[in-house]
Every structure is written in C-alpha cells, then in structure tokens.
Amino acid sequence: MRRVALLGATGSIGRQAVEIVEGHPELELVAAASGSQPLDGLAPLTQVGGDLTELLERAQPDVVLNAVVGFAGLPATLWALENGVTLALANKESLVAAGELALAAKERGEGFLLPVDSEHSAVFQCLEGREPEQVDSLVITGSGGPFRGRGREELEDVGPEEALVHPTWNMGPKITVDSATLANKGLELIEAHFLFGLPYERIEVVLQPTSVVHALVRFRDGASLAHLGYPDMRVPISFALTYPERAATPVPSLDLSQGLVLEFEPPDLETFPLLALAREAGERSGTHPCAFNAANEVAVAAFLEGKLPFLGIATTVEETLAEVDGAPARDVDDLLEADAAARRLAERGLPVA
Numbered sequence: 001m002r003r004v005a006l007l008g009a010t011g012s013i014g015r016q017a018v019e020i021v022e023g024h025p026e027l028e029l030v031a032a033a034s035g036s037q038p039l040d041g042l043a044p045l046t047q048v049g050g051d052l053t054e055l056l057e058r059a060q061p062d063v064v065l066n067a068v069v070g071f072a073g074l075p076a077t078l079w080a081l082e083n084g085v086t087l088a089l090a091n092k093e094s095l096v097a098a099g100e101l102a103l104a105a106k107e108r109g110e111g112f113l114l115p116v117d118s119e120h121s122a123v124f125q126c127l128e129g130r131e132p133e134q135v136d137s138l139v140i141t142g143s144g145g146p147f148r149g150r151g152r153e154e155l156e157d158v159g160p161e162e163a164l165v166h167p168t169w170n171m172g173p174k175i176t177v178d179s180a181t182l183a184n185k186g187l188e189l190i191e192a193h194f195l196f197g198l199p200y201e202r203i204e205v206v207l208q209p210t211s212v213v214h215a216l217v218r219f220r221d222g223a224s225l226a227h228l229g230y231p232d233m234r235v236p237i238s239f240a241l242t243y244p245e246r247a248a249t250p251v252p253s254l255d256l257s258q259g260l261v262l263e264f265e266p267p268d269l270e271t272f273p274l275l276a277l278a279r280e281a282g283e284r285s286g287t288h289p290c291a292f293n294a295a296n297e298v299a300v301a302a303f304l305e306g307k308l309p310f311l312g313i314a315t316t317v318e319e320t321l322a323e324v325d326g327a328p329a330r331d332v333d334d335l336l337e338a339d340a341a342a343r344r345l346a347e348r349g350l351p352v353a
C-alpha cells in the first residue's frame with residue numbers, strides 16, 4: 001500500500017488524482033486538503049486552509065501530491081523534501097520560487113521528487129537511466145494557448161472569458177491564464193532548470209499546437225527521444241503516484257491508424273513577453289524567479305477580477321522585475337520577504353479601481 005496525501009484535492013489536478021487513486025487498490029488516500037471548499041470525508045484526515053504541514057505531520061504519508069495552486073504550496077513542498085517523503089509535484093510555483101532552497105531540502109531529505117507537470121514528467125521519462133553527460137539539451141513543448149497566432153493589437157481587449165478557453169487542456173483558471181500569456185512555459189522553463197540541472201541555454205521552448213508531443217530530449221550522438229500521448233493529466237499523475245510501476249490508466253494510447261501530423265513552431269516572444277522575462281529571471285537567479293512568480297500571481301488575479309487588461313499582466317511583471325533586488329534567499333524567511341516585496345511592487349503598479 002502507498003499512503004497518499006493529496007493537497008489541492010478540489011482542483012483540476014486534485015479531482016483527477018482522486019480518480020487515479022480510486023482506480024488503484026495499492027493507493028490509499030490518507031489525507032486531503034483544499035483552500036476553502038469542503039472536502040466531505042474524502043479521506044480519513046482532511047484540512048481546509050491553514051498550515052498544510054500540520055496535516056502532513058499527522059498523516060505521515062508515503063507520497064505527497066502537491067496540487068495546490070500558487071506560492072501557497074511552498075510549505076508542503078519543503079516539508080516533503082525535507083522529510084524524505086516522495087513528492088509528486090504539480091505545484092510548479094513552489095519550485096520556481098524556492099528552487100535552491102528546495103533542492104537543498106531534497107538533498108538533506110534524500111527523497112524522490114517526481115514531476116507531475118506533463119512536460120517534466122515526459123522529460124523525466126526520456127532521461128531515465130541516462131548519464132547526464134549524454135544529454136545535449138531539453139525541449140519543452142507548449143500548445144501556445146488560445147491566442148497563438150495573434151498579434152499584440154489583437155490582444156488589447158481580450159478578457160478572462162476568452163483567456164479561460166484552452167485549446168487542448170482543461171485546467172484551473174490560474175494556469176489557463178498562464179498558458180494564454182505563455183507565463184506557464186516560463187514557469188516550466190525555470191522548473192525544468194531546477195528539476196534536471198541543465199543551464200537555461202540548454203532548455204528550449206517550442207510550440208506544438210495539438211499537445212501530443214510533451215517534451216523531447218536531445219542527446220550528444222544526434223538522437224532525440226520524445227514523449228507522445230493524448231493530452232490527459234491522468235497519465236503523469238498516475239506515473240508519479242505509481243512510480244516506478246507505471247500502472248495502467250483509462251487513457252488510450254495514441255491511435256496512428258488515421259495518420260498523425262505533428263507541427264512545431266517557435267513561440268512569439270514579442271507578443272508574449274512573459275516567456276522571455278521568465279528566462280531572464282531564471283538566468284539572473286537569486287530571488288528573481290520568486291519575484292517573477294509573485295508578480296505574475298498578483299497580475300493574473302487582477303486580470304481575472306477584471307482590474308487589469310491582458311497585456312497588463314506582462315507589463316506588471318516586467319516593471320516589478322526591474323525594481324526588485326533579487327538577492328539570493330539564505331532561508332525561508334528571506335524567500336517569504338522577497339515574495340512579499342515583489343507582491344507589494346506588483347500591486348502598486350496596478351491601475352486604481
């Protein structure tokens with residue numbers, strides 16, 4: 001039996017994780033948490049809001065699936081890594097914000113960190129069993145979101161209802177907006193850097209509009225391995241929860257009988273500047289990625305509330321990054337201060353309602 005604690009159980013990833021757990025007799029849901037919605041006896045231990053590490057202490061799970069959205073997922077990520085409890089990580093924001101601290105906690109805890117983000121699960125699978133010196137570079141793919149192909153002038157008036165319609169994935173509102181701005185690919189770029197230890201210049205982002213190719217790894221001998229499948233998060237969730245067994249899921253494998261056309265294109269960094277801003281924040285290191293994430297969270301929330309235009313999300317992040325000092329965080333207190341400082345700067349730049 002593998003005892004699972006599911007954080008963010010009421011969300012898009014959380015609900016799919018419940019389905020996976022229910023389908024596998026060897027998985028047992030021992031604890032579940034949400035931010036505000038009731039959990040109605042979903043697990044023997046439940047918690048709505050508050051400090052999720054208290055729930056984890058009580059539950060002592062074998063694996064934590066962190067599917068909380070945003071920086072709020074940080075304490076649970078650090079708790080699992082520090083305690084050597086397997087961490088199935090959907091909450092990319094915590095790794096982006098706390099990269100170095102999280103890796104140090106992982107080294108102390110000596111546990112597993114298994115990515116749930118589909119692209120990173122794909123990279124993880126393509127890299128399994130290879131030596132680092134064989135790897136040339138990673139390619140993270142993205143659909144390009146609902147506004148792929150549009151120019152800046154066509155995005156001036158788009159509102160939340162248009163941004164919340166994703167062409168290939170059905171996800172929570174924050175990540176769906178991040179997909180529309182390409183901030184999500186930016187967060188994933190930084191996430192990949194910390195997960196796989198490659199410098200930014202060896203991680204490329206490419207658009208593949210149907211989301212069938214989730215990632216590629218290029219090797220030094222000229223070969224590339226790719227991970228293909230229908231876009232369905234139950235696959236990477238199940239992979240992480242049942243690792244290394246790769247248990248069966250209800251998701252069909254690719255049907256090639258009708259042919260398969262795969263198209264790739266470069267992202268439009270002028271129309272969607274958040275991807276380039278994330279790369280720059282990652283390369284500048286320190287708490288720049290933390291500030292990128294914090295400003296983006298503030299801006300996306302303001303956009304969803306109708307207080308900020310779509311293009312204002314990138315402007316808010318850019319202006320915040322221009323003002324933060326980005327000094328490395330020595331500890332969690334430093335990191336919390338960097339996050340709070342970036343949020344204050346981002347909020348100051350929002351239009352007054």
Ligand SMILES: NC(=O)c1ccc[n+]([C@@H]2O[C@H](COP(=O)([O-])OP(=O)(O)OC[C@H]3O[C@@H](n4cnc5c(N)ncnc54)[C@H](OP(=O)(O)O)[C@@H]3O)[C@@H](O)[C@H]2O)c1
Nearest residue numbers: 008010011012013034035036037068069072090091171172
């Ligand atoms: N959805 C996807 O397909 C997908 C794919 C890859 C990665 N991810 C990542 O997975 C994470 C979750 O995404 P999602 O799409 O599932 O988001 P979502 O549908 O918005 O769900 C978010 C979950 O987090 C909970 N939550 C929010 N604030 C919390 C807090 N302070 N304490 C405890 N729980 C809190 C919510 O609880 P309430 O319902 O009570 O608010 C909800 O259960 C994000 O980091 C996202 O980037 C998602």
